[in-house]
Amino acid sequence: MKLTILGCHSATPRINTHPTSQVLEIRNHIFLIDCGEGTQVQLRKNKVKFNRIKHIFISHLHGDHCFGLVGLISTFRLLTREADLHIYAPKGLKEVITMQMKLSDSWTNYKLIFHELTSRESELIFEDDKVEVYTIPLDHRIYTNGFLFKEKENERKLLLGNAEEAKINKAYFRKLKQGFDVINEEGELIKNDTVTKAGSAPKSYAFCSDTAYNESIVPIISNVDVLYHESTFLEKLSHLADKTKHATAKQAATIAKKANVKKLVLGHFSTRYDNITEFINEASEVFENVEVAEAGKTFEF
Amino acid sequence: MKLTILGCHSATPRINTHPTSQVLEIRNHIFLIDCGEGTQVQLRKNKVKFNRIKHIFISHLHGDHCFGLVGLISTFRLLTREADLHIYAPKGLKEVITMQMKLSDSWTNYKLIFHELTSRESELIFEDDKVEVYTIPLDHRIYTNGFLFKEKENERKLLLGNAEEAKINKAYFRKLKQGFDVINEEGELIKNDTVTKAGSAPKSYAFCSDTAYNESIVPIISNVDVLYHESTFLEKLSHLADKTKHATAKQAATIAKKANVKKLVLGHFSTRYDNITEFINEASEVFENVEVAEAGKTFEF
Structure with missing residues (x-):
């Protein structure tokens, strides 16, 4: 598996900080996770082949996680894409995108298939012979899911x-x-x-953003190889984390420890922080194997 | 008046080409014209003060002219804006933006006032004691307006x-x-x-994008100081211009000549062209005082 961070900041896109988007390469799939404004340019910068993206997973409908999607869908159309595109997203996004296409009289020449999510329980939303994807119900201001990506047992x-x-x-x-x-x-x-x-051990990746500190996810993500967990704030601003239903670096590390994950990647930083290494310092007091996300950074596991 | 180009390419945002957006400074106003994806980052790059933007003019609802608007509206909210924001746009955009805000439960803490445009005739849409703004009905695949910005007579x-x-x-x-x-x-x-x-002569600026060659705009824009006219293609691809209701550099220059404008600025280039100077060559055979737009370029007049 290879994870490429396209953006890992919260709230507003700026010159050097990009809202949430990631690419997960897993068993010949290229999965796009969240799609903030500017994602299509970040895809180009990171040389991701547009036509290999067939499944897009959207955590929730705050702008910094989905405002880039309609533009990407349009670009696929202009690139004369033919392959189906599957979008897994909270109910509502289909209606918005459809209205935008209607207003611009720009219908896709490929099949756009929405899988509208409404469940408050973890559910299997994608499966083929090599990979499974489950939702991870999160605790945010609006309906939000993380996603658990699991390889199936490898062949002997x-x-x-x-x-x-x-x-x-x-x-x-x-x-x-x-x-x-x-x-x-x-x-x-x-x-x-x-x-x-025995074949190599199957790998797993859990994406958890945005969310308040939420121990109910621990059984779902236990023992994953990599956990991406949001840490919008440091502990000094934990009152803001509580108020906005975000997490601190320490809280993310506590979840990582309880879930016994192998590695923790922190992201979704508030743009108020210039020095991201403080997030490492705070988290590593609780959980040692921690790194920070950064646009353009890749993690192979 | 000062015109700053934030983006002047058609279709899809890329690493070094940005979709349509411009800032017009006119008598203490900062008007934003069109708002493709990534406009808010371009505003930051060009050091435009966000809180001075009180009026946004949207030509039409193709994505490369409006997909950045909902993000900008959200960012204004996060910056705790209080001033009213007026948006002049084709009917339909209000419904999309409202739906997006509803789905993300993110209502603005400032007044968002939509002026929905439906007329096929040029109409006065903004006026104060110093400035008037009129629509310029254009001929595109969907309902589209250009905008004519006119200073009123200057005081003696x-x-x-x-x-x-x-x-x-x-x-x-x-x-x-x-x-x-x-x-x-x-x-x-x-x-x-x-x-x-006598006071200095009042200045005027006409923004015309997207449009096929359309002589009916000539009386509306005649004698303006600066005409921005789209030229998506060169004459070699005039069949594509016809098909997609866009214009060529030569057609833009012909309109400039017929309208007796003082200067022509070309833009909305197809991303297929690497060498933009060819647009100058083609247009200047018909109309001499021509320049090409470029992201970050300013025109003072």
């Missing part, structure tokens, strides 16, 4: 030498990778674990 | 020495600037033109 790795020595026909290699025992060319049963080893 | 200039010599009480100076004859301290009638001279 073939031990080619062992398999050849065991006289297994190549036609059975696929079955072996899927974990089955097979019959060799001499009619003997070959136990799977003598000719394969 | 007082010839202070003459006025003192004529023994006119200072209390009458205001009347003199307004063109009236007055009575001096000795009871004599003083003819206005003996103690004043």
